[in-house]
Amino acid sequence: MSKTSYAVGEHPDLEPPASTIGVIGWLRENLFSNWWNSLLTLFGFYLIYLYLPPLVEWMFVKAVWSSPDRVPCDAEGAGACWAFIDNRFTQFMYGFYPKELYWRPNTAGLLLIALMIPLFIKSFRWKWQLGAFILLVYPFIAFVLIHGGYLGFELVETNKWGGLMLTLILSAVGIVASLPIGIVLALGRRSTMPIVKSVCVVYIEFWRGVPLITVLFMSSVMLPLFFPEGTDFDKLARAMIGIIMFQSAYMAEVVRGGLQAIPKGQYEAAASLGLTYWKSMGLIILPQALKLVIPGIVNTFIALFKDTTLVLIIGLFDLLAIIQQANSDPEWLGFDTEGYVFAGLIFWIFCFSMSRYSIALEQKLHTGHKR
Amino acid sequence: MSDNDYIIEMIDVHKWYGSFHVLKDINLKVKKGERIVICGPSGSGKSTMIRCINHLEEHQRGKIVVDGIELTEDIKQIEAIRREVGMVFQHFNLFPHLTILENLTLAPIWVKKMPRAEAEEIAMKYLERVKIPEQRDKYPGQLSGGQQQRVAIARSLCMMPKVMLFDEPTSALDPEMISEVLDVMVELAEEGMTMLCVTHEMGFAKKVADRVIFMDAGQIIEENEPEEFFSNPQNERTQLFLSQIIND
Ligand SMILES: Nc1ncnc2c1ncn2[C@@H]1O[C@H](COP(=O)(O)OP(=O)(O)OP(=O)(O)O)[C@@H](O)[C@H]1O
Ligand SMILES: [Mg+2]
Numbered sequence: 001m002s003k004t005s006y007a008v009g010e011h012p013d014l015e016p017p018a019s020t021i022g023v024i025g026w027l028r029e030n031l032f033s034n035w036w037n038s039l040l041t042l043f044g045f046y047l048i049y050l051y052l053p054p055l056v057e058w059m060f061v062k063a064v065w066s067s068p069d070r071v072p073c074d075a076e077g078a079g080a081c082w083a084f085i086d087n088r089f090t091q092f093m094y095g096f097y098p099k100e101l102y103w104r105p106n107t108a109g110l111l112l113i114a115l116m117i118p119l120f121i122k123s124f125r126w127k128w129q130l131g132a133f134i135l136l137v138y139p140f141i142a143f144v145l146i147h148g149g150y151l152g153f154e155l156v157e158t159n160k161w162g163g164l165m166l167t168l169i170l171s172a173v174g175i176v177a178s179l180p181i182g183i184v185l186a187l188g189r190r191s192t193m194p195i196v197k198s199v200c201v202v203y204i205e206f207w208r209g210v211p212l213i214t215v216l217f218m219s220s221v222m223l224p225l226f227f228p229e230g231t232d233f234d235k236l237a238r239a240m241i242g243i244i245m246f247q248s249a250y251m252a253e254v255v256r257g258g259l260q261a262i263p264k265g266q267y268e269a270a271a272s273l274g275l276t277y278w279k280s281m282g283l284i285i286l287p288q289a290l291k292l293v294i295p296g297i298v299n300t301f302i303a304l305f306k307d308t309t310l311v312l313i314i315g316l317f318d319l320l321a322i323i324q325q326a327n328s329d330p331e332w333l334g335f336d337t338e339g340y341v342f343a344g345l346i347f348w349i350f351c352f353s354m355s356r357y358s359i360a361l362e363q364k365l366h367t368g369h370k371r
Numbered sequence: 372m373s374d375n376d377y378i379i380e381m382i383d384v385h386k387w388y389g390s391f392h393v394l395k396d397i398n399l400k401v402k403k404g405e406r407i408v409i410c411g412p413s414g415s416g417k418s419t420m421i422r423c424i425n426h427l428e429e430h431q432r433g434k435i436v437v438d439g440i441e442l443t444e445d446i447k448q449i450e451a452i453r454r455e456v457g458m459v460f461q462h463f464n465l466f467p468h469l470t471i472l473e474n475l476t477l478a479p480i481w482v483k484k485m486p487r488a489e490a491e492e493i494a495m496k497y498l499e500r501v502k503i504p505e506q507r508d509k510y511p512g513q514l515s516g517g518q519q520q521r522v523a524i525a526r527s528l529c530m531m532p533k534v535m536l537f538d539e540p541t542s543a544l545d546p547e548m549i550s551e552v553l554d555v556m557v558e559l560a561e562e563g564m565t566m567l568c569v570t571h572e573m574g575f576a577k578k579v580a581d582r583v584i585f586m587d588a589g590q591i592i593e594e595n596e597p598e599e600f601f602s603n604p605q606n607e608r609t610q611l612f613l614s615q616i617i618n619d
Binding site: 265 | 450454456466479512
């Protein structure tokens, strides 16, 4: 070697080899990197060729989008009968809620959206206060609006509630209540106080051990036996309590996973500054632990959202139940597929949004301490 | 001498981990403004001893009195003592989800109920003293080890403690960062802060310590002024230990 020192720029930047960039490069890298991969790719294309065109044809090209009756859907070669969905749409959304009062749940929904918007604005200064308002005051407003019976609003019994509205109410209540209860249970399970600890362990293990369907069934059949004759405890409220009990046990374990991942030094640093137990949990430990388990929390939320469909066994008409009921309408027999595709699509949209939001939240909360 | 001259008194303190007797008959009295360096071989109980002072570890026998308050089971007493005693850890233990400024203002705001503006003013004063005011809006993960440890010192100082405990504050640092942390500690010592410092930085001990304490197997084996301690160690174990750390 004759030279051991080089001036900057003595090695100019060269173009990367053509085979590693551009469309060709990407194809070669990802789809045809070896003969086995190429074979799989070709097979995949073949499957798409086989199934995609008929699916598109059924769903879009030959579909019947609207019609007052089923006649066009029964025509030779007709595709999906979205007219069925179209005819029943308001019922799928609101259940048996009186038509002339749809504005009430609509107002409640729009109010919630309007209240939430400022939470996403960076410069908004009253986030804590607004959040507390949404959690503590809004539920009463929503209840008065949707349920009525107060302030001159006509009463609409919960057995008339249904469809997507009921699904959203059940899951919103479940989500909002199960997270804080789950957090308290998780802290309790890690407590050094033996009584607190065993109560939490028993609770968690009990509720995790029974299937939700049993919980719901028990809440509607068994629970009334324990109340004095004649006390009528609302069926929906019982289902809600069942769901909350059940999901908070799962949530507790997710949160506990996060708590366990926080290094001991964080607890010690917080304690050595004189923070009380609740303050060090609230300000130091939980913010970090919850951030770590966002994927697990959202996973539980998504499971909860889909599990609300089980309320159909106790005679509540959530989105899926009301679609099933419509499927058996003699006027529209034979369009189950459309009904289930529609239900699947709605559920997927909500679950997928939650999942995307969780990813966005994780990125936003990332403060670069993991390097 | 009246009792009030001592800010920390440990009298006949014993501690066990299960059946392992980790602290044996510890007697240590620290006067206001005194600077004490504690050294000794690994596992000798140095950390355990200073962590008993703010009750991060619990002693099972004997008496610990800090600033006139005796450490008991009572959580209110413990919290009162922790407000008076700052602690700096080997691994900094900054709060990674908070900015540097938030790390510093958290305890004054939530423990001392100080208004935010005042807490921030004090925080900036201490950040300037540890010479990193420009890092205020960064997160701990974006700082070097030496900078993080200086922030940790500032975080403790913001509570205006009467005593500072240091548990090997420089031993997790790369060599070139050790001096920047030691400089801050020397300055602090020169301002009259009462300090208990577990460290093997003998230069620091010679420079600032009023007393050096040598621990081995859970006991205080030797205690002396730094000059005497280093030039004329009495105990065999101390001699061996000193010869080892001076060799490397
Ligand atoms: N939580 C614990 N449970 C059981 N034994 C422990 C625990 N913590 C520490 N020990 C033991 O107590 C002894 C003293 O530990 P300590 O951390 O006080 O030592 P140290 O002098 O600080 O050592 P080092 O220089 O390595 O930090 C060691 O033998 C250690 O193994
Ligand atoms: Mg130690």
